[in-house]
Amino acid sequence: MKQKLIWRWLAVITTVGCTQLAWAGMTALPAAQHAGPVTYVSGGVGSDESQAIKEAMHNYPLVLEFAGRTSYGNEYLAGVPVKIVDAHGKTVLETSAQGPFLLVSLPAGRYAVSASYGEKTEHRSVSLLPSGHVREFFLWQM
Template sequence: MWQQWQRWSVAAAAATIMVGSLGGISVAHAQGGMLPPSMQQGNVTYVSGGIDSDESGAFKREASRWPLSIEMAARGDGANEYVADAQVQIMQGGTTVLDTRSKGPFMLVKLPEGHYTVKATYNGKPMTKDVNVSGKGHAAATFLWPHD
């Protein structure tokens, strides 16, 4: 009797793990991808990317959960085109709190409450936006460079 119960317990545990694993895959697939790993610079955590459609879907889905979202595009022939490899700086007062190169058109940033200036430079063309990050809500900065 003990051996039968032990075999049943092992089988039940294996089935639970298998269903949980498959369920996790299904949920991730249904949600349209996952964010890339987050990075840290000082006390600022950020994630950058969104080049493929699955990853861009994840950024759009997760944006409201981060204090600041940044989106970058350039005017194209008839449509806007997402850009990558823009230099992004976030400053508070005269202090730079984040200085990095984007890995895609989206950045999500966790930083303390306050007033910030976001500067994004693409193809040598800088643009700036002022944002207020508060404990309630979500701030966004969208950069749209003119067509070359």
């Protein structure tokens, strides 16, 4: 009888512990945002949030990463204005990245991406296929 009670308590403790770990993992990813039909996640500040975003990258066709080069090495940037324009010249997303990562769900096609830091704007042309994803790294000299 005593052994059954111990096993039940271990099961309860394990269940509660696993639930808390799962909840912690779910809350580390910033909430998805929407701009018309475009869904995006922006962030990556802090190790938990950064790890959650890295784990979610494969779910998004376009991954943008922002950093600045200093004399000490590369440092992640936040607050980077981003604009994505489709092949017809229509702006499909205009936002400010809340961290060093911006994950964007867009349909397959060609897009022009621009990102700014300070007075400098970087431009990229990307082609998204129906499967897979494209990752672009923006690096500014600071």
